[in-house]
Amino acid sequence: MSLQPLGIIAGTGFYDLDALDDAHSQTVDTAYGQTSVTRGSWHGQPVVFVTRHGAGHDVPPHRVNYRAIIRALADLGVRDVLAVNVTGGIDPDLEAGELVCIDDFLDFTRLRSSTFHDGEGPEGVVHTDVTTAYDPGLRRELLEAASSIGQPVIDGGVYVCFDGPRFESPAEIRLAALAGGTVAGMTGVPEVTLAAEAGLRYAALSLVVNPAAGVRPGEPITMEEIAAVLEVGAPKVLAVLDELVHTRSVFAADDTDAGHGDHG
Numbered sequence: 075m076s077l078q079p080l081g082i083i084a085g086t087g088f089y090d091l092d093a094l095d096d097a098h099s100q101t102v103d104t105a106y107g108q109t110s111v112t113r114g115s116w117h118g119q120p121v122v123f124v125t126r127h128g129a130g131h132d133v134p135p136h137r138v139n140y141r142a143i144i145r146a147l148a149d150l151g152v153r154d155v156l157a158v159n160v161t162g163g164i165d166p167d168l169e170a171g172e173l174v175c176i177d178d179f180l181d182f183t184r185l186r187s188s189t190f191h192d193g194e195g196p197e198g199v200v201h202t203d204v205t206t207a208y209d210p211g212l213r214r215e216l217l218e219a220a221s222s223i224g225q226p227v228i229d230g231g232v233y234v235c236f237d238g239p240r241f242e243s244p245a246e247i248r249l250a251a252l253a254g255g256t257v258a259g260m261t262g263v264p265e266v267t268l269a270a271e272a273g274l275r276y277a278a279l280s281l282v283v284n285p286a287a288g289v290r291p292g293e294p295i296t297m298e299e300i301a302a303v304l305e306v307g308a309p310k311v312l313a314v315l316d317e318l319v320h321t322r323s324v325f326a327a328d329d330t331d332a333g334h335g336d337h338g
């Protein structure tokens with residue numbers, strides 16, 4: 075049986091994946107540049123892990139090579155991608171430490187190479203549907219994994235992507251709120267849309283680490299506050315991923331026993 079590896083892309087606060095057995099890093103060359111990945115297995119399932127800002131967090135969000143990351147995953151045979159982002163809460167009801175399973179996005183970026191379809195290839199002009207860019211099946215797997223370990227996750231939220239690396243102004247966050255935004259981040263787009271263009275299934279789990287700018291008037295955003303929330307929140311995210319991968323491994327074993335193919 076050949077298993078397609080699961081892609082995991084994470085960022086701030088997630089620089090390696092201790093859970094991986096037989097982990098080995100490699101640099102992947104793509105038509106869009108290089109990216110580093112770590113391959114290994116988790117509960118016996120093949121995984122390709124990417125930490126989008128680099129292992130030393132030296133790549134700021136506006137300079138991440140999103141096209142190389144997604145192309146590399148697709149070239150390595152990945153079909154499903156789980157993304158982790160840390161975010162600021164636009165919705166005033168959100169508390170730092172809460173998890174949101176994203177179901178839509180707003181793209182407020184201006185400076186990014188955001189497509190594989192520049193009209194130069196043999197395929198010509200391509201328009202990709204992103205109505206369900208956050209794959210419903212993968213979202214369900216995340217929500218079910220969270221539920222089975224008793225980890226609350228909010229089902230649905232709009233990720234508003236800004237270029238960064240500065241945080242937003244309060245007026246930018248008020249505009250994002252008027253547009254229906256739930257959380258603010260700097261990396262979710264074009265990652266999600268490139269995955270759609272590449273034909274990958276993609277879902278994103280977002281850890282809220284601060285109220286977005288101006289949501290709690292008079293409270294500045296500090297990296298100390300974010301680091302403290304991450305310390306408690308990162309293990310919760312990893313526990314959800316662990317349960318999801320474990321569940322997949324059980325299904326894979328059942329399939330092997332029954333002698334048939336995948337549940338995809």
Ligand SMILES: CSC[C@H]1O[C@H](OP(=O)(O)O)[C@H](O)[C@@H]1O
Pocket residue numbers: 084085086126127134135158159160161238259260261262300
């Ligand atoms: C924590 S400060 C802002 C930084 O954190 C988020 O990173 P990621 O999306 O990779 O989890 C945000 O997008 C910024 O890059």
Ligand code: HPA
Pocket residue numbers: 160161162163236241242258259260283284285286287295
């Ligand atoms: O408030 C924020 N805005 C954008 N990105 C973020 N990543 C963590 N917090 C934030």
